[in-house]
Amino acid sequence: MKIALLGNPNTGKTSVFNILTGLRQQVGNFPGVTVDRKVGKLKIDEQDCELIDFPGTYSIYPRSKDEAVVYDCLSNPDNDSYPDVVAVVVDKANLERNLLFFTQVYDLQLPTVMILNMTDLAQRQEIQYDVEGLKALFPEAIIVESNARIKSGKSRIEQAIVNATERKGHAFLENASLSEMEDLASQEKETESRFSKIRRQLSDIQVVTKKETTRSEKLDKILVHPIFGYAIFAAILMVIFQFIYAFSSIPMDLIDTAFASLSEWTSSVMPEGVFTDLVTQGIIPGIGGVVIFIPQIALLFFFIGILEETGYLARVVFIMDRIMRPLGLNGKSVVPLMSSVACAIPGVMAARTISDWKERMITIMVAPLMSCSARIPVYTLLIAIVIPEETVGGIFGLQGLVLFGLYALGTISALLVAWVLKVIIKTKEKGFLLLEMPSYKSPRWGNVGMTVLEKVRIFVWDAGRVILAISIILWVLATYGPSERRENAIAYAKETAQIENLSPEETNELIASAKLESSYIGYMGKAIEPVIEPLGYDWKIGISLITSFAAREVFVGSMATIYSVEDDGESNQTLIQKMKAAKRRDGTPVYTLAAGASLMVFFAFAMQCMSTLAIVKRETRSWKWPLIQVGYMGILAYLGAWITFILLS
Amino acid sequence: MNSSAQVLFLCLVINSLDSIPNGTTVLVKNVKASDLKVKLLEMGFSEGKQLRVLYRAPLGDPMAIDIGGYVLSLRNVEAAQVEVEIIENLQE
Numbered sequence: 001m002k003i004a005l006l007g008n009p010n011t012g013k014t015s016v017f018n019i020l021t022g023l024r025q026q027v028g029n030f031p032g033v034t035v036d037r038k039v040g041k042l043k044i045d046e047q048d049c050e051l052i053d054f055p056g057t058y059s060i061y062p063r064s065k066d067e068a069v070v071y072d073c074l075s076n077p078d079n080d081s082y083p084d085v086v087a088v089v090v091d092k093a094n095l096e097r098n099l100l101f102f103t104q105v106y107d108l109q110l111p112t113v114m115i116l117n118m119t120d121l122a123q124r125q126e127i128q129y130d131v132e133g134l135k136a137l138f139p140e141a142i143i144v145e146s147n148a149r150i151k152s153g154k155s156r157i158e159q160a161i162v163n164a165t166e167r168k169g170h171a172f173l174e175n176a177s178l179s180e181m182e183d184l185a186s187q188e189k190e191t192e193s194r195f196s197k198i199r200r201q202l203s204d205i206q207v208v209t210k211k212e213t214t215r216s217e218k219l220d221k222i223l224v225h226p227i228f229g230y231a232i233f234a235a236i237l238m239v240i241f242q243f244i245y246a247f248s249s250i251p252m253d254l255i256d257t258a259f260a261s262l263s264e265w266t267s268s269v270m271p272e273g274v275f276t277d278l279v280t281q282g283i284i285p286g287i288g289g290v291v292i293f294i295p296q297i298a299l300l301f302f303f304i305g306i307l308e309e310t311g312y313l314a315r316v317v318f319i320m321d322r323i324m325r326p327l328g329l330n331g332k333s334v335v336p337l338m339s340s341v342a343c344a345i346p347g348v349m350a351a352r353t354i355s356d357w358k359e360r361m362i363t364i365m366v367a368p369l370m371s372c373s374a375r376i377p378v379y380t381l382l383i384a385i386v387i388p389e390e391t392v393g394g395i396f397g398l399q400g401l402v403l404f405g406l407y408a409l410g411t412i413s414a415l416l417v418a419w420v421l422k423v424i425i426k427t428k429e430k431g432f433l434l435l436e437m438p439s440y441k442s443p444r445w446g447n448v449g450m451t452v453l454e455k456v457r458i459f460v461w462d463a464g465r466v467i468l469a470i471s472i473i474l475w476v477l478a479t480y481g482p483s484e485r486r487e488n489a490i491a492y493a494k495e496t497a498q499i500e501n502l503s504p505e506e507t508n509e510l511i512a513s514a515k516l517e518s519s520y521i522g523y524m525g526k527a528i529e530p531v532i533e534p535l536g537y538d539w540k541i542g543i544s545l546i547t548s549f550a551a552r553e554v555f556v557g558s559m560a561t562i563y564s565v566e567d568d569g570e571s572n573q574t575l576i577q578k579m580k581a582a583k584r585r586d587g588t589p590v591y592t593l594a595a596g597a598s599l600m601v602f603f604a605f606a607m608q609c610m611s612t613l614a615i616v617k618r619e620t621r622s623w624k625w626p627l628i629q630v631g632y633m634g635i636l637a638y639l640g641a642w643i644t645f646i647l648l649s
Numbered sequence: 650m651n652s653s654a655q656v657l658f659l660c661l662v663i664n665s666l667d668s669i670p671n672g673t674t675v676l677v678k679n680v681k682a683s684d685l686k687v688k689l690l691e692m693g694f695s696e697g698k699q700l701r702v703l704y705r706a707p708l709g710d711p712m713a714i715d716i717g718g719y720v721l722s723l724r725n726v727e728a729a730q731v732e733v734e735i736i737e738n739l740q741e
Contacts, residue, residue: 058688058691058692059687059688059691061687061691063688093718093719094717094718094719096693096717097691097692097693097717097719100691125718184684184686184687187687188686188687188690191687191690191691192690192695195690195693195695196695216720217703220703220704220713221704224704224706224707224713225707226707229707230707314722317722318706318711318713318722319706319707321706321710321711321724322706322707322708322709322710322711323708430684430685432685432688432723432724432727433711433722433723433724433727434688434689434692434721434722434723434727435721435722435723436719436720436721436722437713437719437720437721437722438720439720
């Protein structure tokens with residue numbers, strides 16, 4: 001049996017879904033659109049049921065492409081998600097507006113359940129109803145009361161669902177048929193007649209004894225204040241980033257070590273050979289490369305979940321909307337872009353809340369330009385090599401200023417590209433706000449937890465497969481090469497080590513360097529040298545640029561391998577010395593200020609992250625957008641780096 | 650013009666919602682015809698509905714209103730579609 005769970009936003013629909021299904025949730029998508037289709041499995045009286053969570057809407061008539069799934073599924077009996085029973089969550093505190101959607105659904109003549117949910121606001125307002133009077137209005141619907149917050153009403157809702165019966169044709173609005181999606185005139189007429197009937201009937205049913213909006217209003221005075229509003233938002237962001245930087249590194253290091261030892265252990269128990277190499281050097285590190293993102297994603301969505309649950313997020317949208325609008329973004333773009341400063345993956349996923357298609361695409365397209373934490377190791381390495389330790393104006397360290405400049409470069413270019421995309425992308429939809437500002441409440445931790453779980457699951461299952469595939473391809477390219485030349489290179493490295501009387505560690509590092517150089521990636525790095533030479537790079541940088549497509553920070557490890565030094569993951573002192581000493585064939589240093597700065601600019605712009613690529617593919621449901629992204633960011637990176645190199649040399 | 654005369658003056662004119670100062674209670678007179686009209690109707694703007702303008706974002710846009718017990722934020726261009734009549738101005 002298929003049950004559609006419907007309702008206005010902010011009615012506690014998510015809470016109802018969570019108490020009914022618990023952890024038995026799966027996320028798929030509605031065909032053809034980018035909307036998540038959350039399905040929960042439950043058993044009621046030995047009957048297998050599928051509860052489908054539809055996006056929250058104010059009306060059956062959609063205001064965006066995404067909301068159209070409600071109309072499409074309910075109006076078409078051949079649709080995969082066409083329900084046997086509809087359950088509509090209705091907020092007691094706002095019966096009038098909620099009833100518009102309910103009566104629209106009721107008049108579809110599907111077996112209908114009304115879940116009259118007690119929200120915090122309804123409780124504080126001490127709203128009272130004549131439930132019998134409500135039942136008289138909708139004689140063919142089963143009406144149950146719930147309080148999803150304290151998890152009450154679960155069995156009542158379940159019983160109502162199995163008891164919902166075939167309809168006999170009673171309609172709230174007589175002679176009303178579902179209008180066409182484009183027919184705005186009849187939709188207006190229908191909406192007006194529904195509301196006027198609802199208002200007439202409701203005056204007898206609803207008794208509001210206490211008006212209580214003052215608490216939220218008082219808080220709003222501070223939280224949307226011209227000065228305090230922004231200051232508080234900035235402070236909240238600071239706290240969130242502090243937490244992410246302070247606490248995500250601990251589990252990330254653990255994951256790193258765990259996968260390294262798993263690789264080691266596996267290679268020790270499995271027989272030597274190509275297959276073992278594939279498992280221990282390709283697959284296990286590949287999976288590790290997916291898992292390593294979980295702490296950041298989980299932490300970020302934990303905080304976003306809290307902001308959303310408390311109602312604060314709507315205020316952020318409110319104070320940022322006017323500022324973002326000229327750029328083709330809207331207030332809802334702020335959180336995704338800010339999240340991208342930690343990591344673009346949760347940033348792109350957080351863009352889900354933007355209902356306007358164009359604004360969401362623009363947000364997703366520019367999010368990876370924000371300077372993410374994976375760029376930090378690259379920046380710090382390059383800054384240490386080419387930027388002198390000086391102070392400017394007596395207070396500011398030059399190195400710190402350059403790092404700040406790179407962050408500013410990322411942010412400014414993200415906003416500029418957004419503006420350009422706004423001009424380029426054409427759409428029929430006209431963006432609008434009309435956003436409900438929910439009253440403040442303390443977060444429901446269950447909902448926050450479910451959000452975190454869901455996002456992590458989407459990332460691991462949907463994006464993880466693509467990431468794993470690309471990382472195995474990269475591993476093959478970095479491990480194998482034209483065999484004869486490869487053996488020669490390795491033999492030469494061993495000979496050199498013997499002649500120079502190197503220690504076993506140094507010998508191994510030299511061999512690793514020779515192996516990478518003679519691999520397919522090594523040859524690719526050399527092949528692209530003419531292309532990257534105008535930017536001031538040599539083939540060694542070329543190799544690292546290719547390997548760092550896996551993730552930006554891989555650049556540092558690749559450089560360490562090529563210069564045959566150990567990657568200690570921390571200060572990289574020996575690597576810095578070797579790179580500083582690196583010379584071109586004509587004897588001039590490789591890492592001049594111009595080349596180093598050019599490389600930093602390249603990393604600021606280039607889409608060097610297959611995981612972001614994979615999640616953009618997941619969120620846009622096509623390869624088109626991620627490929628455009630790789631293309632435009634690549635062009636930006638090349639031109640930016642080229643101009644930087646010319647200006648500084 | 651003193652303040653009470655101003656209120657009296659305002660009472661006689663139909664204004665669009667985006668021009669209404671904070672703290673003012675108004676009655677909806679009409680929602681102008683546009684593609685947005687049905688969405689505005691769905692959010693509760695209908696003739697005779699009582700609204701109160703609560704506050705505005707720092708740059709004066711968007712604005713927040715109390716509409717039948719819940720708070721709605723909308724941009725000035727959206728509010729301009731709604732014609733209202735002032736019935737009470739608490740800040741005077």
